[in-house]
Amino acid sequence: MAFLAAYALRVLVRGLPDGLGDLCLAVTLAAWALFAVDYTVRWRLSGQRLRFVRTHWLDTVVLALPLLRPLRVVKVYEAVQRRHGKPRLALHARVIAYTGLSTLLLGFTGALAVYQQEHNAPGTTMKSFGDAVWWTCATVGYGDVAPVTPLGRLIAVGVMMTGLALLGAVTGTFASWLFQAFTREDDERPPGS
Structure with a gap:
């Protein structure tokens, strides 16, 4: 959400002060870097190599198009449901x-x-x-x-x-x-x- 908000601010707010514009750019780049680190760590821990990319296609797409990161909310919701013993x-x-x-x-x-x-x-x-x-x-x-x-x-x-x-x-x-x-x-x- 921070990535999406920072990107939206940079695009929609005209005359954005330089400091705020730089902050939005920093948030955008930092969020993208965190997505890449998260993906890389999970890929390395899985030991699946290319199979990881195929079985985690949503994560791969989100790495390329980080604006779609909120789609992972459904996966998180399912994980919470399973943890509480509720059906998927x-x-x-x-x-x-x-x-x-x-x-x-x-x-x-x-x-x-x-x-x-x-x-x-x-x-x-x-x-x-x-x-x-x-x-x-x-x-x-x-x-x-x-x-x-x-x-x-x-x-x-x-x-x-x-x-x-x-x-x-x-x-x-x-x-x-x-x-x-x-x-x-x-x-x-x-x-x-």
């Missing part, structure tokens, strides 16, 4: 929790990143953070707000690809849940009915 969230609930948090984080961080690139660009239609949020929510394209810089467009491609992946995860999970519900219902019926 069902697979469907975990997928919904991850995709819900991912969607919120993707929207906010995508809007921040594209706004950072676009707000001062010549010919921009993204003059405010509100415009960037609107663009993120309507990224399929109404066309009234669109990135004009190469880096802004690259960020747009990333937001769209991640959004499609999240949509696929939700759709697949919902279809799986329906299939299981109908199968369970068929199994509970008496034969010949």
